[in-house]
Amino acid sequence: MVMATAAHRLAYAAVRMPATFAAACAVFTELRRLMPETRITSLLDLGAGPGTASWAAMEVFDEVQQLTLVEQDKEWIRMGKSLARTADNIVLAHADWIQANVRGVASFPTHDLVVSSYALGEIAPKVAREIVQAAWTAARTAMVIIEPGTMRGFALMRLLRDDLIALGGQVIAPCPHQDACPMSTNDWCHFAQRSARSALHRRLKSGTLGYEDEKFSYIVASKHLSQPVNARVLRHPLRHAGHTRLRLCAGDGLQTITVTRSDKEHWQRARKIAWGDQWP
Numbered sequence: 081m082v083m084a085t086a087a088h089r090l091a092y093a094a095v096r097m098p099a100t101f102a103a104a105c106a107v108f109t110e111l112r113r114l115m116p117e118t119r120i121t122s123l124l125d126l127g128a129g130p131g132t133a134s135w136a137a138m139e140v141f142d143e144v145q146q147l148t149l150v151e152q153d154k155e156w157i158r159m160g161k162s163l164a165r166t167a168d169n170i171v172l173a174h175a176d177w178i179q180a181n182v183r184g185v186a187s188f189p190t191h192d193l194v195v196s197s198y199a200l201g202e203i204a205p206k207v208a209r210e211i212v213q214a215a216w217t218a219a220r221t222a223m224v225i226i227e228p229g230t231m232r233g234f235a236l237m238r239l240l241r242d243d244l245i246a247l248g249g250q251v252i253a254p255c256p257h258q259d260a261c262p263m264s265t266n267d268w269c270h271f272a273q274r275s276a277r278s279a280l281h282r283r284l285k286s287g288t289l290g291y292e293d294e295k296f297s298y299i300v301a302s303k304h305l306s307q308p309v310n311a312r313v314l315r316h317p318l319r320h321a322g323h324t325r326l327r328l329c330a331g332d333g334l335q336t337i338t339v340t341r342s343d344k345e346h347w348q349r350a351r352k353i354a355w356g357d358q359w360p
């Protein structure tokens with residue numbers, strides 16, 4: 081996204097950054113949940129903008145010691161550095177910022193985790209795939225990609241998922257398997273993360289609600305084999321008095337299940353489960 085003026089960048093920081101931060105926190109939390117023993121001590125953030133994904137990583141991985149942020153726009157870097165100075169966090173404050181265009185970069189420095197959040201969608205898919213290939217080589221442990229939860233965002237995610245699997249990665253989230261994605265071409269796999277709106281945010285958007293739901297698509301690919309989730313909830317559960325309907329992506333494809341009150345083993349879980357959660 082071209083942020084031509086300081087006003088554009090400030091608007092992004094006030095209005096979009098809280099939502100992309102919330103999405104990144106949700107994805108990193110899922111990575112931590114699925115790989116609880118894995119320590120992430122270094123992070124490479126590609127298309128960092130003001131550093132949103134790096135801020136989110138610091139919320140989830142308190143063991144991070146080294147942050148490298150790559151961003152093409154020097155004004156974003158200036159703003160990112162100035163924001164980082166306000167953080168009570170020495171790693172953020174001492175992060176390495178590299179001004180570079182990630183297109184055509186043959187190799188990136190190795191880090192435990194490589195993330196690209198809301199950036200690859202701004203690049204032609206063919207080039208985004210080359211970037212992911214180089215980024216995957218630089219990832220010691222895992223790679224995370226986050227894009228808007230739109231048909232377009234998911235179309236890119238589907239391509240990159242296939243590439244990462246072909247490169248030997250294991251997609252540990254959101255997918256419960258490594259087979260071809262079963263989503264039909266007129267649907268898209270996406271999730272939602274709620275974040276609070278500040279008074280400034282509400283004013284800038286002329287919004288009345290005190291929150292908003294950010295829709296996002298994502299992939300977490302691991303270099304190490306781990307147990308896949310059994311199934312994942314793909315829509316808001318439909319809750320009724322005596323039953324809950326769940327749309328799932330499972331090891332054997334898409335399915336809709338109905339959990340009834342009489343199913344003692346699963347009923348309590350079905351009452352509480354949310355869109356994006358692992359089932360059962």
Ligand SMILES: C[S@@+](CC[C@H](N)C(=O)[O-])C[C@H]1O[C@@H](n2cnc3c(N)ncnc32)[C@H](O)[C@@H]1O
Binds near residue numbers: 131
């Ligand atoms: C929508 S912003 C996302 C910022 C941040 N990652 C987030 O999640 O909020 C996209 C960022 O990617 C950067 N970007 C896009 N293409 C790039 C490229 N080829 N090389 C480096 N940065 C790029 C843009 O300059 C912009 O800062």
